[in-house]
Amino acid sequence: TYIGPLTMREALDQSRNVPAVKTLYLAGIPDTIQTARAMGITTLEDESRFGLSLVLGGAEVRLVDMVSAYGVFGNDGIREPMVSILKVTTGDGTVLEEYKPQEERVIETQVARLINDVLSDNNARAPVFGYSNPLFLGDRPVAAKTGTTQDNRDGWLVGYTPGLAAGVW
Numbered sequence: 001t002y003i004g005p006l007t008m009r010e011a012l013d014q015s016r017n018v019p020a021v022k023t024l025y026l027a028g029i030p031d032t033i034q035t036a037r038a039m040g041i042t043t044l045e046d047e048s049r050f051g052l053s054l055v056l057g058g059a060e061v062r063l064v065d066m067v068s069a070y071g072v073f074g075n076d077g078i079r080e081p082m083v084s085i086l087k088v089t090t091g092d093g094t095v096l097e098e099y100k101p102q103e104e105r106v107i108e109t110q111v112a113r114l115i116n117d118v119l120s121d122n123n124a125r126a127p128v129f130g131y132s133n134p135l136f137l138g139d140r141p142v143a144a145k146t147g148t149t150q151d152n153r154d155g156w157l158v159g160y161t162p163g164l165a166a167g168v169w
Contacts, residue, residue: 072112073116135159
């Protein structure tokens with residue numbers, strides 16, 4: 001349904017498809033895929049397979065990769081690879097192995113902060129989700145993005161704060 005002009009903020013928060021496709025068209029598929037890879041998406045291998053439907057669920061993407069990518073926003077543009085074990089110690093506390101941070105800046109800080117502001121804007125998403133929606137946690141700023149694939153075959157939500165990113169498929 002045509003609803004008239006929207007800001008980019010409203011389009012993103014309301015999960016509007018046409019603005020998403022137009023944005024991908026303007027940004028370019030190769031550059032967008034390169035950014036997605038830098039943010040942790042590992043499944044976009046053969047670029048020739050992807051067109052403008054990429055932003056509408058037209059590619060296989062693992063939930064763990066989506067959580068990694070959205071975690072970059074919550075971390076001010078810095079990607080930290082996912083880690084399962086942070087430290088291994090003996091019974092007396094001797095450290096046998098310990099994870100060393102491997103941070104990499106993949107997007108500019110201000111870009112990440114702008115996305116965070118948009119994805120935590122309850123007023124912008126209210127026309128679709130309502131003001132009292134499960135994505136709103138009162139005074140706790142939480143950024144969240146929903147997504148579905150064609151025919152609602154798959155639905156997901158990724159939410160994050162500066163210290164935690166989580167996803168549900």
